[in-house]
Amino acid sequence: MKKRLYVDFHVLQTVPPSCINRDDTGSPKTAMYGGVLRARVSSQAWKHAMRKDFAENTPLDVGKRTKKAAELVKKQILALDSELDADKLAKKALENTGIKSDDKGTKALFFMSTAQAKALAALAVAGSTDKKEYQKALRAAPSMDMALFGRMVADDPSLKYNAAAQVAHSISTHAVKNEYDYFTAVDDCQTDSTGAGHLGTVEYNSSTLYRYATVNVLELAEQLGAEQAAETVRAFGEAFLFSMPTGRQNSFANRTLPDAVYVTLREDQPVNLCGAFERAVSRGEQGGYAEASKAALAQYAQQVYASFVEAPAQSFTVGGGLEALAPAQTAKAMLDALEKAVRDALSGNEVE
Structure with a gap:
C-alpha cells in the first residue's frame, strides 16, 4: 500500500516580449532570485488560466468561484421545477448551509461544484429544512478543480477542502531587464492635426521560464476516487502544459508552447528543481x-x-534536451502514459 504518491511537473517555456502578468502599476511581475532580477508569473495567474482550460476542454465537473452562489442553486431549482419561487428557495438553501449571504451575494467568493448546486436544489425543492443535510450536500461531490485547488470557508471551516495541488510562481531561468514600448494611436476622424490622438507606454520583458507544479495523488483520490483522480491528473497536466495567462495578449500575441517538459511520479515527497537556476x-x-x-x-x-x-518511480519527458532524465515522447503520449501510471499506482491502494 502506497502512503505517498506525487506527480511533479517541470516545464521550461520561452515567452517573447510580453506582459502576461502585471502588478498594480502595470509593470510585469518580477522577483529577486539568486541575487538577480527575474521575470515572474504568479501561481494565481496560471491557476486561473488552467481553470479556464478545464472549463473548455475537460468533460469533468468544473466548479464556479463566485459571490453569486445562490444563482447557481437557483438555476438548478428552475431545471427541476420552473413554477417555483426559485430565487427565494435558493437564498433559503444557502442560508441553511450556514453560508452568510445578502442581496449582493456571499461576503467572500465561494467555490461550488455543479453537483453540489444540484444537491442543494433537490433539498430545497423537496422542502427540506434539515441544515445537516444541506451541509452534507456541500461537503460531498467536489468538482475536480475544487479538489485540486482547495476551498476555504471562513463561515464554516468544516466545509473546506485541502488543495491536492500546488503551483509555484514561474520565474525566468536568467536575469531580465524590463523594457518600455512607446506607442501612439491616430484619431481616424481628426483631419486638422498631424499629432497623435493618444500617447502611451507599455512595460514588458521576455524570458525562458521555469514552471513547476505538484499534485498529491492520494489526497486527490480521497476526494474524487481513484478513477476520477487519474483523469484529473491528466487534465491538470494538459492544462499546465498548454494554458497561458492572457495579460496583454492582444498587444503581444505571446502565446507559446513549452520548450521541454519533465514529469515524475514520486513516492517520497514533491521536489521543486528551481535550484537548477539559482x-x-x-x-x-x-x-x-x-x-x-x-x-x-x-x-x-x-x-x-x-x-x-x-530517483522518481517513473519519469517522462517531452521535447528534446532532457533525454538524460527519460526518453522523449509527444505530449499526448506522455499524458496517456501518465494517466495509466497513476491509475495503476492507485489500483487496490487504500487511501488513509
Missing part, C-alpha cells in the same frame, strides 16, 4: 537561454537524485 543561466554558445536551461535542469536533477533523494 545561478542565473547564461546565454548558450548559439545564443538564447532555452538549451542552456535544459542542460542546467537535467544536471541539477541528477545531482539531487545522487545526493538527497531517490
Whole structure:
C-alpha cells in the first residue's frame, strides 16, 4: 500500500516580449532570485488560466468561484421545477448551509461544484429544512478543480477542502531587464492635426521560464476516487502544459508552447528543481537561454537524485534536451502514459 504518491511537473517555456502578468502599476511581475532580477508569473495567474482550460476542454465537473452562489442553486431549482419561487428557495438553501449571504451575494467568493448546486436544489425543492443535510450536500461531490485547488470557508471551516495541488510562481531561468514600448494611436476622424490622438507606454520583458507544479495523488483520490483522480491528473497536466495567462495578449500575441517538459511520479515527497537556476543561466554558445536551461535542469536533477533523494518511480519527458532524465515522447503520449501510471499506482491502494 502506497502512503505517498506525487506527480511533479517541470516545464521550461520561452515567452517573447510580453506582459502576461502585471502588478498594480502595470509593470510585469518580477522577483529577486539568486541575487538577480527575474521575470515572474504568479501561481494565481496560471491557476486561473488552467481553470479556464478545464472549463473548455475537460468533460469533468468544473466548479464556479463566485459571490453569486445562490444563482447557481437557483438555476438548478428552475431545471427541476420552473413554477417555483426559485430565487427565494435558493437564498433559503444557502442560508441553511450556514453560508452568510445578502442581496449582493456571499461576503467572500465561494467555490461550488455543479453537483453540489444540484444537491442543494433537490433539498430545497423537496422542502427540506434539515441544515445537516444541506451541509452534507456541500461537503460531498467536489468538482475536480475544487479538489485540486482547495476551498476555504471562513463561515464554516468544516466545509473546506485541502488543495491536492500546488503551483509555484514561474520565474525566468536568467536575469531580465524590463523594457518600455512607446506607442501612439491616430484619431481616424481628426483631419486638422498631424499629432497623435493618444500617447502611451507599455512595460514588458521576455524570458525562458521555469514552471513547476505538484499534485498529491492520494489526497486527490480521497476526494474524487481513484478513477476520477487519474483523469484529473491528466487534465491538470494538459492544462499546465498548454494554458497561458492572457495579460496583454492582444498587444503581444505571446502565446507559446513549452520548450521541454519533465514529469515524475514520486513516492517520497514533491521536489521543486528551481535550484537548477539559482545561478542565473547564461546565454548558450548559439545564443538564447532555452538549451542552456535544459542542460542546467537535467544536471541539477541528477545531482539531487545522487545526493538527497531517490530517483522518481517513473519519469517522462517531452521535447528534446532532457533525454538524460527519460526518453522523449509527444505530449499526448506522455499524458496517456501518465494517466495509466497513476491509475495503476492507485489500483487496490487504500487511501488513509
